[in-house]
């Protein structure tokens with residue numbers, strides 16, 4: 001677990017703190033997204049966790065140990081770091097770039113080669129084809145994947161990701177986000193992810209931290225923040241389609257009427273969604289099928305009925321609660 005306790009930083013020559021008394025816990029295996037407008041202190045906060053920036057005040061601990069007591073290069077070897085500019089070394093091949101930290105750790109050559117190949121495959125890149133290339137020979141999306149592979153090379157428990165997908169086009173960006181979520185299901189890294197894109201934050205985050213001018217404005221799950229925005233600033237950040245985003249974050253099972261008995265279950269209609277599907281998907285399917293109710297299933301087993309009226313009532317409740 002990463003813990004920040006009343007952490008502050010004011011850069012020399014600046015009157016305003018870049019980060020102002022932030023207290024924050026990032027649970028093991030969670031993706032915590034720092035989100036907010038340009039200049040709100042996201043990058044500074046992130047770079048304090050691997051000691052690229054030193055706080056003026058407060059304390060940061062990793063698994064209960066104060067990082068101020070750790071040797072920065074040793075600390076950084078346990079923390080993967082991915083940035084927007086990727087930062088691959090231009091005169092080294094992709095394989096050599098990914099092997100940087102294993103080489104520093106003096107891994108045997110065979111082990112490093114196996115790890116590099118496994119990482120490239122994990123990132124959907126062909127080791128035989130890409131490993132020998134140089135960074136300028138890759139597309140933006142491929143380079144970003146190599147950046148992620150390099151950060152994962154020594155299997156660090158923590159990953160810091162600073163706008164890692166901001167420089168690629170929207171289609172590639174969605175693919176990279178999906179890939180990260182897929183990988184995270186097995187990797188279970190503790191990830192701090194910086195973005196100014198609220199949609200990316202909601203999609204990736206188990207936990208969001210909304211920042212404004214160095215201060216934490218709100219923190220919570222995407223659904224907490226969507227349904228109970230703290231103030232107008234958060235409400236504006238969430239955008240006009242907040243209702244749609246809520247339906248995208250709400251599982252069908254949470255709004256369904258569970259089947260009371262086997263008879264009701266047997267009479268379930270043919271239009272189906274999975275219990276863990278977002279209500280937004282159920283709604284789209286209902287509109288497509290021109291029906292006002294849809295069966296909710298766990299695998300093949302029908303477990304309840306989701307009604308148009310229940311969705312409408314939910315949206316009404318939420319909009320009534322807004323600002």
Ligand SMILES: Nc1ncnc2c1ncn2[C@@H]1O[C@H](COP(=O)(O)OP(=O)(O)OP(=O)(O)O)[C@@H](O)[C@H]1O
Pocket residue numbers: 011012014018036037038039040041042043044045196
């Ligand atoms: N090395 C530095 N020296 C002086 N001021 C700095 C330095 N780094 C950042 N700042 C200032 O600290 C504030 C926070 O910057 P930071 O880069 O953390 O914000 P950010 O939210 O990551 O912004 P962006 O989304 O534009 O990257 C800004 O006002 C910035 O100008």
